[in-house]
Amino acid sequence: TRNIDLAVVAGDGIGTEVVEQGLAVLDAAVAGSDLKISTTEFDLGARRWHATGETLTDTDLQRIREHDAILLGAIGDPSVPSGVLERGLLLKLRFALDHYVNLRPGKLYQGVTSPLAAPGEVDFVVVREGTEGPYVGNGGSVRTGTPHEIATEVSVNTAFGVERVVRDAFARAQARPRQHLTLVHKHNVLVHAGHLWRRTVEAVNADFPDVTTDYLHVDAATIFLTTNPSRFDVIVTDNLFGDILTDQAAAITGGIGLAASANINPDRTAPSMFEPVHGSAPDIAGQGKADPTATVLSVSLLLDHLGLADEARRVEAAVAADLVGRGATVRTTAEVGRDLAARVAG
Amino acid sequence: TRNIDLAVVAGDGIGTEVVEQGLAVLDAAVAGSDLKISTTEFDLGARRWHATGETLTDTDLQRIREHDAILLGAIGDPSVPSGVLERGLLLKLRFALDHYVNLRPGKLYQGVTSPLAAPGEVDFVVVREGTEGPYVGNGGSVRTGTPHEIATEVSVNTAFGVERVVRDAFARAQARPRQHLTLVHKHNVLVHAGHLWRRTVEAVNADFPDVTTDYLHVDAATIFLTTNPSRFDVIVTDNLFGDILTDQAAAITGGIGLAASANINPDRTAPSMFEPVHGSAPDIAGQGKADPTATVLSVSLLLDHLGLADEARRVEAAVAADLVGRGATVRTTAEVGRDLAARVAG
Ligand SMILES: CC(C)[C@H](C(=O)O)[C@@H](O)C(=O)O
Numbered sequence: 029t030r031n032i033d034l035a036v037v038a039g040d041g042i043g044t045e046v047v048e049q050g051l052a053v054l055d056a057a058v059a060g061s062d063l064k065i066s067t068t069e070f071d072l073g074a075r076r077w078h079a080t081g082e083t084l085t086d087t088d089l090q091r092i093r094e095h096d097a098i099l100l101g102a103i104g105d106p107s108v109p110s111g112v113l114e115r116g117l118l119l120k121l122r123f124a125l126d127h128y129v130n131l132r133p134g135k136l137y138q139g140v141t142s143p144l145a146a147p148g149e150v151d152f153v154v155v156r157e158g159t160e161g162p163y164v165g166n167g168g169s170v171r172t173g174t175p176h177e178i179a180t181e182v183s184v185n186t187a188f189g190v191e192r193v194v195r196d197a198f199a200r201a202q203a204r205p206r207q208h209l210t211l212v213h214k215h216n217v218l219v220h221a222g223h224l225w226r227r228t229v230e231a232v233n234a235d236f237p238d239v240t241t242d243y244l245h246v247d248a249a250t251i252f253l254t255t256n257p258s259r260f261d262v263i264v265t266d267n268l269f270g271d272i273l274t275d276q277a278a279a280i281t282g283g284i285g286l287a288a289s290a291n292i293n294p295d296r297t298a299p300s301m302f303e304p305v306h307g308s309a310p311d312i313a314g315q316g317k318a319d320p321t322a323t324v325l326s327v328s329l330l331l332d333h334l335g336l337a338d339e340a341r342r343v344e345a346a347v348a349a350d351l352v353g354r355g356a357t358v359r360t361t362a363e364v365g366r367d368l369a370a371r372v373a374g
Numbered sequence: 375t376r377n378i379d380l381a382v383v384a385g386d387g388i389g390t391e392v393v394e395q396g397l398a399v400l401d402a403a404v405a406g407s408d409l410k411i412s413t414t415e416f417d418l419g420a421r422r423w424h425a426t427g428e429t430l431t432d433t434d435l436q437r438i439r440e441h442d443a444i445l446l447g448a449i450g451d452p453s454v455p456s457g458v459l460e461r462g463l464l465l466k467l468r469f470a471l472d473h474y475v476n477l478r479p480g481k482l483y484q485g486v487t488s489p490l491a492a493p494g495e496v497d498f499v500v501v502r503e504g505t506e507g508p509y510v511g512n513g514g515s516v517r518t519g520t521p522h523e524i525a526t527e528v529s530v531n532t533a534f535g536v537e538r539v540v541r542d543a544f545a546r547a548q549a550r551p552r553q554h555l556t557l558v559h560k561h562n563v564l565v566h567a568g569h570l571w572r573r574t575v576e577a578v579n580a581d582f583p584d585v586t587t588d589y590l591h592v593d594a595a596t597i598f599l600t601t602n603p604s605r606f607d608v609i610v611t612d613n614l615f616g617d618i619l620t621d622q623a624a625a626i627t628g629g630i631g632l633a634a635s636a637n638i639n640p641d642r643t644a645p646s647m648f649e650p651v652h653g654s655a656p657d658i659a660g661q662g663k664a665d666p667t668a669t670v671l672s673v674s675l676l677l678d679h680l681g682l683a684d685e686a687r688r689v690e691a692a693v694a695a696d697l698v699g700r701g702a703t704v705r706t707t708a709e710v711g712r713d714l715a716a717r718v719a720g
Pocket residue numbers: 114118119271305562563593
């Protein structure tokens with residue numbers, strides 16, 4: 029038997045509901061194999077912060093590190109000041125565990141209605157840098173609250189940080205049928221960061237000669253995501269542009285109810301983290317209305333990361349089959365989870 | 375007679391072609407009135423840079439300042455290193471002339487096919503800040519070209535700069551039927567800049583009590599622009615987010631061939647600048663394929679800025695009428711311009 033120790037951070041709002049179904053599908057995927065999943069739940073998020081003032085302590089982080097992977101639901105609640113949980117918990121996990129590849133597939137499954145009139149075949153993946161850019165928390169303000177306030181946000185980009193994520197993106201592009209990589213940035217304005225990204229893509233391309241590349245400014249990328257999303261294969265981009273583009277990608281492929289993500293530490297010096305792209309959706313929390321599909325697809329990414337490709341494909345196939353038949357029937361979170369688990373169990 | 379002195383920067387690529395038609399429509403709009411348009415052409419852009427190494431000299435800037443307004447075609451050419459003309463000419467104009475309101479309507483005209491399956495009634499306007507944010511050019515790199523390179527980009531935001539554009543956006547919202555303003559930022563990550571924007575919107579709201587407001591993170595805004603663009607009335611946002619959202623807005627309302635923009639100095643301490651959102655499109659330059667409509671709609675914004683509301687409405691109405699009948703007929707740049715001018719004269 030192979031033991032898989034999973035840290036579970038259900039978090040806030042619908043997080044608990046969708047994670048429960050994700051775990052049920054994960055169980056179904058490994059049932060009958062020699063894999064054993066054991067889970068440790070971490071009480072992190074708004075409730076904990078209100079009770080203790082803590083977001084993520086060194087002890088929490090140390091304990092999380094001892095796991096093979098992390099399944100995360102959603103973080104954030106309107107009762108907590110903006111930024112506290114995002115910076116103090118979610119981004120702290122991504123940064124502390126060196127999740128430098130934030131992987132977000134953009135795939136339009138059969139049976140899913142896109143808001144685009146003619147989406148075509150949409151099947152790309154965004155490799156979003158996860159540990160640099162404007163997300164580093166390197167900003168501040170002076171004369172705060174006065175008419176003379178100055179607030180800055182510094183985007184930090186290093187050759188080290190850009191190269192490793194670009195290399196990962198090239199490797200993914202090489203392994204896909206179309207072998208195409210699009211760099212998205214804004215190098216005509218953000219000249220220093222942008223030129224670092226551009227030079228890096230050019231340099232790393234030498235090690236992946238089969239991969240063709242092109243470049244789009246981030247503004248133009250939003251146009252193509254609207255008018256011709258099937259042109260994309262692998263997109264590599266910085267932390268903030270990746271945040272923006274992957275929400276747009278989710279929108280054109282059926283919504284954030286379906287959008288999965290993986291925060292990967294490819295060097296495996298710390299556990300990777302798998303989470304739906306959506307947030308905690310406090311407006312529908314506790315009502316069984318949340319779609320657990322994004323979490324289930326994140327479980328599929330988790331299985332892939334653990335080297336369990338067969339199991340990952342079964343989970344993905346279960347989702348694909350379920351989506352074809354969805355139509356207008358409304359099911360609860362638990363019902364969707366149960367149906368997906370049943371399909372995986374097969 | 376009232377004289378209007380217009381500085382014309384046709385620029386690169388299709389810039390010349392579309393500006394020619396924009397000027398023809400402008401002439402038609404003022405024909406028979408006591409308005410006299412005189413134009414001064416400025417040789418700026420790639421050709422000038424190749425010939426002289428200059429992008430925008432102090433003398434150019436001084437001469438431009440003496441005009442009532444600027445009509446700009448497009449700036450940029452692949453033969454010029456990325457950033458040189460953008461920073462040295464286009465952004466230099468916006469910054470030097472204090473164009474702190476970058477106004478970009480997002481309107482789906484009748485007869486225009488949106489790539490969205492069910493766009494609904496789309497009629498909003500983006501007030502993009504034009505003189506701050508990550509566009510200030512406050513970045514740099516050290517150890518450039520080595521494995522130890524660090525490149526930074528600093529977003530600079532001031533209470534002064536944010537308040538004046540927020541105030542302008544509120545005034546615009548108040549003058550529109552729906553009286554709604556949406557702030558778009560990312561204050562859960564860019565906490566310092568984001569909170570400055572948020573506090574400012576809250577404070578200025580006191581002076582515009584009729585205007586309702588809401589807030590969206592920039593990533594969520596791209597979702598709503600895809601799934602429910604009719605929810606937007608006025609959007610106020612920073613320079614970079616505005617750049618991204620207005621290209622997406624153009625995409626959902628029929629493409630950048632139709633997207634107009636105004637770089638406004640509301641204090642009138644320097645001439646405002648009117649330009650299509652699209653670029654120089656070198657791939658189709660000189661072939662009569664460019665759609666001059668975006669420039670013509672920018673001329674309508676120019677007329678509005680000069681207080682010529684009737685003329686502005688006539689130009690806009692001409693475009694609206696032309697769009698209803700467009701269908702599949704392909705016309706040259708000059709033909710579209712001629713038809714629009716005829717309708718305006720009409
Ligand atoms: C909640 C927020 C900090 C986060 C981000 O900006 O990365 C979210 O939008 C995401 O995309 O995972």
